[in-house]
Structures are given as structure tokens and as C-alpha cells.
Amino acid sequence: xxxxxxxxxxxxxxxxxxxxxxxxxxxxxxxxxxxxxxxxxxxxxxxxxxxxxxxxxxxxxxxxxxxxxxxxxxxxxxxxxxxxxxxxxxxxxxxxxx
Amino acid sequence: xxxxxxxxxxxxxxxxxxxxxxxxxxxxxxxxxxxxxxxxxxxxxxxxxxxxxxxxxxxxxxxxxxxxxxxxxxxxxxxxxxxxxxxxxxxxxxxxxxxxxxxxxxxxxxxxxxxxxxxxxxxxxxxxxxxxxxxxxxxxxxxxxxxxxxxxxxxxxxxxxxxxxxxxxxxxxxxxxxxxxxxxxxxxxxxxxxxxxxxxxxxxxxxxxxxxxxxxxxxxxxxxxxxxxxxxxxxxxxxxxxxxxxxxxxxxxxxxxxxxxxxxxxxxxxxxxxxxxxxxxxxxxxxxxxxxxxxxxxxxxxxxxxxxxxxxxx
Numbered sequence: 001x002x003x004x005x006x007x008x009x010x011x012x013x014x015x016x017x018x019x020x021x022x023x024x025x026x027x028x029x030x031x032x033x034x035x036x037x038x039x040x041x042x043x044x045x046x047x048x049x050x051x052x053x054x055x056x057x058x059x060x061x062x063x064x065x066x067x068x069x070x071x072x073x074x075x076x077x078x079x080x081x082x083x084x085x086x087x088x089x090x091x092x093x094x095x096x097x098x
Numbered sequence: 099x100x101x102x103x104x105x106x107x108x109x110x111x112x113x114x115x116x117x118x119x120x121x122x123x124x125x126x127x128x129x130x131x132x133x134x135x136x137x138x139x140x141x142x143x144x145x146x147x148x149x150x151x152x153x154x155x156x157x158x159x160x161x162x163x164x165x166x167x168x169x170x171x172x173x174x175x176x177x178x179x180x181x182x183x184x185x186x187x188x189x190x191x192x193x194x195x196x197x198x199x200x201x202x203x204x205x206x207x208x209x210x211x212x213x214x215x216x217x218x219x220x221x222x223x224x225x226x227x228x229x230x231x232x233x234x235x236x237x238x239x240x241x242x243x244x245x246x247x248x249x250x251x252x253x254x255x256x257x258x259x260x261x262x263x264x265x266x267x268x269x270x271x272x273x274x275x276x277x278x279x280x281x282x283x284x285x286x287x288x289x290x291x292x293x294x295x296x297x298x299x300x301x302x303x304x305x306x307x308x309x310x311x312x313x314x315x316x317x318x319x320x321x322x323x324x325x326x327x328x329x330x331x332x333x334x335x336x337x338x339x340x341x342x343x344x345x346x347x348x349x350x351x352x353x354x355x356x357x358x359x360x361x362x363x364x365x366x367x368x369x370x371x372x373x374x375x376x377x378x379x380x381x382x383x384x385x386x387x388x389x390x391x392x393x394x395x396x397x398x399x400x401x402x403x404x405x406x407x408x409x410x411x412x
Contacts, residue, residue, distance in 0.1 A: 019346035028363040
């Protein structure tokens with residue numbers, strides 16, 4: 001099933017048509033997200049999800065010719081979101097891992 | 099009483115005593131100085147502004163003083179004091195007005211954190227604001243001033259003052275600073291405009307200031323709803339080119355171009371997000387001022403017909 005991820009609390013999202021701008025309440029940084037990152041962050045804002053959940057969601061959202069790369073795509077998006085601190089990986093106890 | 103209603107000598111006396119206190123709209127500013135030639139310059143450029151009582155609380159206090167010491171005879175210098183401290187080295191005496199104006203801008207950018215401050219010109223027509231963000235050399239001041247000479251009301255040539263509660267733009271009125279070629283451009287474009295003296299030796303080249311008229315000053319507390327954001331770039335090789343800017347990108351460019359976005363954090367994010375959501379955003383490359391003004395006028399009218407104005411927040 002892979003690791004479990006969650007959005008950090010208090011993320012603010014501005015939806016501007018094809019792109020969204022999100023506010024990280026911990027760093028006060030703003031980030032522009034593409035539609036895939038927006039979808040993943042939206043899912044993780046609602047509840048924690050496993051990497052497999054994210055892969056499935058992306059698989060459904062991607063065009064047919066892109067579906068083969070859904071797994072790699074999910075990993076890349078999760079890494080990007082984690083690198084800017086918008087999501088965290090959860091440990092077995094459900095708390096953010098260090 | 100307006101500044102123009104007292105004499106140069108009267109302005110000089112005020113500057114040397116408790117100062118000249120001016121309500122600029124979003125901020126109240128006090129200027130003190132013992133530099134005698136400054137009085138006539140301020141009287142010309144701030145003539146339409148009301149003089150506020152000496153005991154009014156100010157948002158920025160700027161003092162320009164003749165430097166003491168032996169160098170004053172051979173190479174006269176002046177000192178800029180902001181809110182009681184002197185944060186910079188002394189300056190040559192020959193640019194007192196640009197120094198005061200720059201000092202006021204510096205103080206406001208450092209202090210006015212009850213608002214989101216964008217580095218931009220702002221004009222208004224029919225209650226709709228046009229935000230004109232600046233990059234150096236963009237022609238922001240030229241375009242802002244030119245619009246103010248063609249039916250738009252000037253809110254500021256330097257600060258986009260965004261009210262945090264509703265993202266409306268507030269006036270922060272000061273004499274508009276024109277630099278280098280833009281001085282002659284505006285002189286030709288609006289021959290009746292009142293410009294102050296030219297100062298050729300500033301850090302930004304030659305600078306001159308535009309005096310504001312009484313009707314603009316009298317509207318200094320009337321806000322405007324954001325409607326259009328135009329990122330201008332003066333380009334002598336292009337007569338007129340216009341592109342739409344995606345709102346998320348416009349948000350990023352405005353945030354980077356803000357004086358205090360990082361100070362305000364979530365409040366700035368919300369206020370700027372609201373401003374961008376309410377605005378159509380464009381990038382404009384131009385050398386033909388009239389065409390640029392026609393296009394911006396059209397954008398504002400289009401925004402006017404697309405939505406109705408909300409009641410201003412009390």
C-alpha cells in the first residue's frame with residue numbers, strides 16, 4: 001500500500017481556473033500548483049491517503065495514454081508537495097514522521 | 099487650509115518648527131526641515147493638500163536637516179531623519195525634494211503594515227481601480243500619470259494600498275515622481291500639468307514631480323474596487339501588444355512585487371487573492387501611450403458592465 005500522507009492543517013487554496021495558488025501556513029510561502037498537484041493536495045486535505053490511493057486517483061484522472069505512468073507521476077507529485085512542506089508522511093501511529 | 103493658501107515663508111516656518119502635516123489618504127505624513135529652498139518646492143507640489151493640525155498622529159515623520167560641520171561650507175550636505183533616527187549617510191544638498199519624497203516612501207513601506215502594499219501605480223474610473231505593478235524601467239509612473247491626465251483619478255503612482263478586509267484600493271496621494279525621458283513624455287502629453295523642478299543628479303537619474311489637483315486630493319479617502327491589473331512594459335520597438343495573464347501567475351508577480359507581503363503572511367494571501375479574483379489581468383507592451391490608455395479604458399468599462407459594485411465596507 002506504501003506510505004500514508006496527509007496535508008498539513010491550515011493550507012489555504014485559491015482556485016484560479018487552470019491553476020491554483022496555495023498558502024503554506026507554516027512557511028508563509030505561496031505556491032502555484034498544476035492540476036495534478038491540486039488534485040492530490042485536495043485529497044490529502046480531506047483525509048490521509050496512502051500512496052496507492054493517490055496512484056489510483058491519478059490513474060482515473062489521467063488521459064488513457066498517460067495512465068501507464070500514473071505510479072511515477074504520483075510519486076513525483078507527492079515528493080514535490082512534501083518538499084515544499086504542504087504534505088507530510090504519516091508514521092504507523094498516524095503522526096507525522098520526522 | 100490648503101498648503102497653497104500660505105506663503106513660501108509660512109511653509110518654511112512650519113517646516114522649521116513643528117512640521118508640515120499632510121493627510122495623504124491612507125497615511126498621514128509630517129515633514130520637517132531647515133533647508134530653506136524646500137518650502138517653495140513643497141508649496142508648489144503639495145499646494146492642493148490640506149494642512150493637518152500639529153497634534154495629529156502621523157504614520158511617517160521625515161526630517162531633512164542641513165548637515166553641521168566644516169564640510170557644510172565647501173560641500174554642503176543634508177541629512178535625512180526618519181522617525182527620529184538617521185538611517186543613512188549624508189547626501190549632497192542639491193536634491194532636497196527627491197530625498198524627502200524618497201524618505202517618505204521608505205518610511206511608509208517600512209511602517210504601513212495595516213495594509214498590503216503593492217509596488218504599483220493605481221488609478222480609478224467609475225469606482226473601478228486599475229493596478230499597474232512596477233518593475234524597474236517598466237514605465238509604470240509614465241502610464242499611471244498619463245491615465246491621470248485622461249479622465250482617471252490617481253490613487254498613487256507608487257503604492258497599491260490594499261485594504262485587508264475587502265481588498266479595496268485606497269489612495270495614498272503624493273506628488274507623482276517622473277524619471278528621465280518620462281518627464282518630457284508627460285510634458286508633451288499633458289502640457290497643462292504642473293511639474294516641479296528637475297533634479298538631474300539623483301540615484302535614478304533626472305527626477306521631477308507632478309503636482310496633484312485639488313479634486314484628486316479631495317478624494318483621498320475614497321477607495322476603489324479592484325477591476326484590472328496591467329503589467330506594463332514600455333518598449334520603443336513595439337507600438338502596442340497585449341496578452342492576458344493567468345490569475346495564478348498574476349498573483350505570484352504581485353506578491354513578489356509587494357513591499358510587505360511576507361510581513362502580513364496569511365492576511366496578505368487572502369487580500370491579494372481577493373484582488374486578483376476580482377480583476378482581469380493583462381501584460382501590456384507599448385510605446386503608444388494613447389493606444390495604451392484606450393485599451394485600459396476599455397478594460398475598465400468592460401469590468402463595469404460585467405459586475406456591479408458592492409457596497410463599501412464601513
